[in-house]
Amino acid sequence: MTRRSFELTTTIAAAPAEVIDFLMDLTQHRGLHPxxxxxxxxxxxxxTEGPWTQWRVHERPRLGPFRYSIRFPARMLRSSATSMVGTVQAAPGCSLVTTTTASLVGGQTVLSEITRVTAPLLLVGYMTSQARIAHARTYALLPGEFSRPR
Structure with a gap:
């Protein structure tokens, strides 16, 4: 197995716990996650690690100009009021683990996520690329979600 990782950060005009609440509910990611x-x-x-939710997720990622369906389990763990860990088992031997923290800085939340991808050598580049595309878009659109009345 081969491992790769990447990190994303965004700033959001909301309380850290509110941002983590939003991220824990995967149904709210529709329209943000491509x-x-x-x-x-x-x-x-x-x-002992905290409250968790197990999800059954359906995604349609791209492979060049084509889209395909994938269904997989995802576990979202609330590790503290301002942090969470997401674990995805996309396929046998293919996993993503995200560690997300939300910190109050200057009256706004700085949200940081480290994503660790594990997959066979032939797949790890593709999986990392697709995860980075999806998570970067989510992080780019996330501040707008909190600028609307909730």
């Missing part, structure tokens, strides 16, 4: 078709909660609970 590949997301649907997300359905299949389980939820609390363990």
């Amino acid at each position: 590949y997301l078709e649907s997300a359905v909660v299949v389980a939820a609970g609390v363990d």
Whole structure:
């Protein structure tokens, strides 16, 4: 298995806990995440690491000009009031782990995410590229979500 990672940051006019609340609910990512078709909660609970939600996700990423469907489990863990960890098992041997933190800086939230991609050598570049495209678009549009009345 090969690993790659990338980091994204954005600034949002909202409280850190509110931003993490929003991100924990994958149904709210539709329209922000370019590949997301649907997300359905299949389980939820609390363990020693914090409250978590298990999702069944349907995405339609691109391979050149073509789109294809992929369905996979995703687990969102609220690790603190201002942080979360997302774990996606996209296919056997192919995973993404995101660690997200929200910090109050100058009256706004600075949201940072580190994404770690693990996949076979032949797939890791493609998976990292697709994850970066999707997450960068989400991070670019996220501040606008909080500028609208909620």
